[in-house]
Amino acid sequence: MAGKRDTSKDGLGNKIQTLVLTNFKGLWQLLQSNEFIKRKVNKTLLNSLIYKIPTRPNAYSMMTLDEHIPDTNIPKKTDTYTSWESLNDRTYTGRHLPPDPKLNAEGNLPKVEDLAILFRKRDGKTIYSGKSTMLFPYWVQWFTDSFLRLNHYNKLKNTSNHEIDLCNVYGLTRKQTHLLRSFQGGKLKTQKLKRQDGVEEEYPLFYYADPAQDKVKPEFEGLYEPINDEKRQPIDKKQYMFAMGVERANVQIGYVMLNTLCFREHNRLCDELARNYPDWDDERLFQTSRNILMAIILKIIMEEYINHITPYHFKLFADPEAFTKESWHRPNYMAIEFDFVYRWHSAIPETFNYNGKPTHIVTSLWNNKMFIDQGLGALMEETCSQPGTKIGLFNTPDILVELTELPSIRLGRQLQLASYNDYRELCGFPRVTRFEQVTGNEFAQEKLKELYGHVDKIEFFVGLYAEDGRENSTIPALVARLIGIDAFSQALTNPLLSPNIFNKETFSPVGWEILQNTKTVSDLVNRNVPPSGKKYKVTFDL
Known part of the structure; x- marks a missing residue:
């Protein structure tokens, strides 16, 4: 049962900022009509978000939890302090707060299995989003998977390049990128395949030469090591696996759809550049097209995606020149907390419409x-014609509670993450x-109190999603704050x-014009589908 949340601990400054940004729509429209004022306001708002916490470099990393010094049997002290290695060895994931062994001590927190009730649907009921289509969770999984990449063998470490670099399209290394390139006209390797209606479309090449024997095509040897989930798939699925940049x-x-869209756009850009610059060789066509596509995706993330998340009337935008002298303008180093705020398993519906028929997400x-x-085009439009589900407790598909939510709690304890209150x-x-200050949901209050006893014991991962969502926003306040930062x-x-x-000079005059005129995912989709005279509806917004 939903009640009214106690807002007494929201903070006066936070309340005022939210009040101003979510009201006075006419004033915000007026401010955005003047380019000079718009840039000033944009800079002020973005800085106000980013400076909420200490800026990079983070003082801590997962290195402090490593059990042994490499190549020795000497135990590594777990004292929390900053070292040159922890500041620079980005194979260890960073962290915003130091470990809290006291909170995570054995017996101090509820059994992980007992927390499943916080994530399972109540009476099997799904809570749908009132703002987002299914494109929203698809997009989130796809773009975050390129930089939030924990190491499968050592969760203290990562395999990230710490940039939004489209490694899911181009690969993590130069060697992997070369395996995906055709070395003709700057293009990536692709093939034409027929839809059910017989129309041909462009896709990446298939990965397996002999799926029955798990034999990879020789041209893709070394591209990536398939994960166990892929290895377990039947032949009728494996034969359609594409050769793309990362193992997932x-x-x-949804992931494959967005990757394929990028393959097509890269090759389309190559054609555009080749027509306008006939003296360019394969290498320059490839590198420039790659740069243009990455810049387009960055722009969409910061302008279409972020503005979908926020409830603000002012539309934030990318303004590269405005921030180079800010103290936060430092080399990237992904933090573990950023990984946890993007575990939006509750955003995926358990059942969705595919080709007009209800289909289980597992399919x-x-x-x-x-x-x-x-x-x-058809899959994208159908995706955007139905809602995603609400991010929060009591809304995760049953199959994902055991596979993703509970392992996330276990990982948080292994990494000795600080408490929800510490991160607030x-x-x-x-x-x-008081529990009433976290959420107005009376059942959630009851269960949190029963499980944790005191609000100071609420774990970071649980607290993130226990909070109520903000009006006209897709995510709770603490999640939004950390994402904004x-x-x-x-x-x-x-x-x-x-x-x-x-x-x-970097993107070429033609590429620069394409970049400036590309504002949405819809722009990308509708220029990368077979000509039909139809414009597909593509949007994050319901």
Whole structure:
């Protein structure tokens, strides 16, 4: 049963900022009508978000939890302090707050299995989003998977390049990128496949030469090591797996759809550049097209995606020149907390419409044939014609509670993450003192109190999603605060957005014009589908 949340611990400054940004729509429209004022306001608002917590470099990393010094049997002290290695060895994931062994001591927290009740649906009822289409969770999984990449063998470490670099399209290394390139006209390797209606569309090449024997095509040897989930798939699914940049790229049709869109756009850009610059060789066509596409995706993330998340009337935008002298403008180093705020398993509906029929989400896993049969435009439009589900407790599909939610809690304890209240304080929110200040949901209050006993014991991961969502927003307040801090401070530092790089010389005059005129995912989709005279509806917004 939903009640009214006690807002006494929201913080006066936070309340005033939210009140001003979510009201006075006419005033905000007026401010945005003047380019000079718009840029000033944009800079002020973004800085106000990013400076909520101490800026990079973070003082801590997961290195402090490593059990042994490499190549020795000497135990490594777990004292929390800053070292040169922890500041620079980015194979260890960073962290905003130091470990809290006391909170995570054995017996101090409820059994992980007992917390499943917080994530399972009540009476099997799904709570749908009132704002987001299914494109929203698809997009989130796809783009975050390129930089939030924990190491499968050592969760203290990562395999990230710490940039939004489209490694899910191009690969993590130069060697992997070369395996995906055709070395003709700057293009990536692709093939034509027929939809159910017989129309041909462009897709990446298939990965397996002999799926029955798990034999990879020789041209893709070394591209990536398939994860166990892929290895377990039947032959009728494996035969349609595509060769793409990372090991999870075939995981779900939404992911594959967005990767395929980027393959097509890259090759389309190559054609555009080749027509306008006939003297360019394969290498220059490839590198320039790659730069343009990455800049387009960065722009969409910061302008379409972020503005979908926020409830504000002022529309934030990318302005690379405005921030180069800010103290937060430092090299990227992904933090573990950023990984946890993007575990939005509750945003995926358990059942969705595919080709007009209710379909269980499990059917869409590792199933590229579903995508090929429909084609990009039709699948994208159907995706955008139905809602995603609400991010929060009591809304995760049953299959994902055991596979993702409970392992996330276990991982938080292994990494000795600080408490929910500690992270509230870090992010400029007063510490809560009562469960009613976390959520207005009376059942959630009851269960949190029963499980934890005191608000100071609520774990970071649980607290993130126990909070009520804000009006006209897709996510709760603490999740939004952490995303605002890390997303902007680590997107705007991308090398392609440096003032001396973000120009016509880097992208070419033709590429610069394409970049400036591409504002949405819809723009990308509708120029990368077979001509039909139809414009597909593509949007994050319901």
